Amino acid sequence: xxxxxxxxxxxxxxxxxxxxxxxxxxxxxxxxxxxxxxxxxxxxxxxxxxxxxxxxxxxxxxxxxxxxxxxxxxxxxxxxxxxxxxxxxxxxxxxxxxxxxxxxxxxxxxxxxxxxxxxxxxxxxxxxxxxxxxxxxxxxxxxxxxxxxxxxxxxxxxxxxxxxxxxxxxxxxxxxxxxxxxxxxxxxxxxxxxxxxxxxxxxxxxxxxxxxxxxxxxxxxxxxxxxxxxxxxxxxxxxxxxxxxxxxxxxxxxxxxxxxxxxxxxxxxxxxxxxxxxxxxxxxxxxxxxxxxxxxxxxxxxxxxxxxxxxxxxxxxxx
Amino acid sequence: xxxxxxxxxxxxxxxxxxxxxxxxxxxxxxxxxxxxxxxxxxxxxxxxxxxxxxxxxxxxxxxxxxxxxxxxxxxxxxxxxxxxxxxxxxxxxxxxxxxxxxxxxxxxxxxxxxxxxxxxxxxxxxxxxxxxxxxxxxxxxxxxxxxxxxxxxxxxxxxxxxxxxxxxxxxxxxxxxxxxxxxxxxxxxxxxxxxxxxxxxxxxxxxxxxxxxxxxxxxxxxxxxxxxxxxxxxxxxxxxxxxxxxxxxxxxxxxxxxxx
Numbered sequence: 273x274x275x276x277x278x279x280x281x282x283x284x285x286x287x288x289x290x291x292x293x294x295x296x297x298x299x300x301x302x303x304x305x306x307x308x309x310x311x312x313x314x315x316x317x318x319x320x321x322x323x324x325x326x327x328x329x330x331x332x333x334x335x336x337x338x339x340x341x342x343x344x345x346x347x348x349x350x351x352x353x354x355x356x357x358x359x360x361x362x363x364x365x366x367x368x369x370x371x372x373x374x375x376x377x378x379x380x381x382x383x384x385x386x387x388x389x390x391x392x393x394x395x396x397x398x399x400x401x402x403x404x405x406x407x408x409x410x411x412x413x414x415x416x417x418x419x420x421x422x423x424x425x426x427x428x429x430x431x432x433x434x435x436x437x438x439x440x441x442x443x444x445x446x447x448x449x450x451x452x453x454x455x456x457x458x459x460x461x462x463x464x465x466x467x468x469x470x471x472x473x474x475x476x477x478x479x480x481x482x483x484x485x486x487x488x489x490x491x492x493x494x495x496x497x498x499x500x501x502x503x504x505x506x507x508x509x510x511x512x513x514x515x516x517x518x519x520x521x522x523x524x525x526x527x528x529x530x531x532x533x534x535x536x537x538x539x540x541x542x543x544x545x546x547x548x549x550x551x552x553x554x555x556x557x558x559x560x561x562x563x564x565x566x567x568x569x570x571x572x573x574x575x576x577x578x579x580x581x582x583x584x585x586x587x588x589x590x591x
Numbered sequence: 592x593x594x595x596x597x598x599x600x601x602x603x604x605x606x607x608x609x610x611x612x613x614x615x616x617x618x619x620x621x622x623x624x625x626x627x628x629x630x631x632x633x634x635x636x637x638x639x640x641x642x643x644x645x646x647x648x649x650x651x652x653x654x655x656x657x658x659x660x661x662x663x664x665x666x667x668x669x670x671x672x673x674x675x676x677x678x679x680x681x682x683x684x685x686x687x688x689x690x691x692x693x694x695x696x697x698x699x700x701x702x703x704x705x706x707x708x709x710x711x712x713x714x715x716x717x718x719x720x721x722x723x724x725x726x727x728x729x730x731x732x733x734x735x736x737x738x739x740x741x742x743x744x745x746x747x748x749x750x751x752x753x754x755x756x757x758x759x760x761x762x763x764x765x766x767x768x769x770x771x772x773x774x775x776x777x778x779x780x781x782x783x784x785x786x787x788x789x790x791x792x793x794x795x796x797x798x799x800x801x802x803x804x805x806x807x808x809x810x811x812x813x814x815x816x817x818x819x820x821x822x823x824x825x826x827x828x829x830x831x832x833x834x835x836x837x838x839x840x841x842x843x844x845x846x847x848x849x850x851x
Contacts, residue, residue: 284752370715373716378724384811386712408604413815453730453760458752522769522770553840566823569840572829586841
């Protein structure tokens with residue numbers, strides 16, 4: 273039986289939905305599913321990890337792991353992978369996952385894959401599917417090593433609630449801190465914001481918003497919808513939103529039920545990050561904007577006029 | 592300080608990519624310097640200009656990379672190495688990292704700067720795996736860098752919880768995001784000077800290694816097929832009175848798409 277180790281994605285002490293998706297996929301494949309959780313004060317997550325379908329919970333709980341640091345986090349994953357004998361080590365799509373997966377692969381002498389959308393195991397041979405060239409093509413990749421460390425693309429696997437597993441907690445010895453790469457500070461923390469990669473609805477703002485008033489207007493729409501609030505690269509480079517709010521090839525890949533692109537023209541780099549959304553609504557005053565080529569619904573109009581009406585109409589429908 | 596940057600020649604993603612019989616159709620493709628690598632080059636040149644450094648770039652594979660390397664010279668890079676060998680045709684990130692490890696070990700560098708990812712594979716692995724092979728500290732997805740002293744850098748990294756400020760001990764590897772800077776356009780004087788600069792071209796044997804040693808004889812993974820991506824179709828687009836069309840779309844989102 274294949275063995276999967278899922279690296280838990282934890283934000284502010286809460287388990288993200290991507291972890292449930294990965295554990296669900298592991299169980300659907302008939303694999304033995306273990307999970308490794310790394311952080312500070314996270315032992316309370318064990319029941320959630322069991323409920324999500326894991327049979328073994330490797331826990332690295334230490335104050336020194338409160339802030340993300342790729343070196344020590346990779347050491348914990350490698351430790352758990354060796355103890356569990358995992359063939360597949362899966363990371364949710366996050367900057368942390370992208371930083372740690374290659375380290376784990378190198379330390380385990382395993383293959384590494386980014387943004388996989390599917391994985392199959394036939395006769396002990398691992399194959400994966402993933403997008404490449406800014407999402408313009410898909411690749412089928414044969415893995416020639418017995419182990420694979422892979423980052424899974426957001427929304428690639430369906431979450432099944434309440435699978436249930438077995439509680440079998442293995443405490444990991446905390447690794448030594450990496451004194452050669454010391455986190456001195458964490459700034460522009462978007463604490464309390466809805467996580468883009470976990471949100472059911474995402475509203476993103478682009479260059480069409482022009483100024484802070486435009487950004488604030490679109491943010492109000494996001495607040496109404498209890499949505500994650502993202503941005504195109506132009507708005508991040510312009511200093512309107514933090515880097516971790518950028519949706520696109522170089523930032524967050526999102527796959528919500530509803531993605532609302534406001535004032536975003538639709539450069540391919542942005543499209544690469546959001547075309548996995550179930551339904552896309554675009555608001556743009558340029559009827560030829562490329563965003564309309566991928567949007568299910570398009571409103572051609574000035575966002576300063578459209579967004580207030582949109583908010584009002586959504587409230588009407590919801591009341 | 593000795594800085595090594597890595598530069599990859601990649602397909603121009605702005606063009607349409609066609610797939611036929613499991614392979615990418617080469618006709619009509621154009622190749623450019625990987626966007627993130629241009630940021631890596633710009634980062635190296637700015638560090639040199641501000642703090643003094645010797646800058647070298649290395650490009651692995653890709654056939655004739657002369658134009659790309661000369662562009663980097665024109666941006667301010669001083670030395671260029673091109674490693675090309677038929678054995679690298681099916682190289683994965685781990686193999687590229689082993690080649691770069693050999694280059695690093697010959698040059699005794701203080702800092703390696705790579706792009707965060709390459710736009711052909713979008714993998715984002717090579718720089719990080721290189722750091723593991725070299726046993727060096729690494730910060731990925733860097734959006735700011737400054738020299739503290741001869742042995743330390745202060746780097747900003749775009750992380751999941753916000754911007755992480757990291758003190759990094761040299762020698763080290765960083766991978767940079769496009770947000771770190773705006774690559775300069777080479778000036779005419781630089782372009783003219785770049786034409787005369789030599790490029791150090793080597794195959795694996797000249798680098799002092801072999802396909803077996805770097806793993807090229809047995810890649811950890813290999814692409815066996817390319818497929819066209821599923822493309823979304825344009826849906827319903829509404830123009831006209833803002834109040835009218837917005838109300839209509841909201842109704843569709845609620846009744847047809849069932850997402851409100």
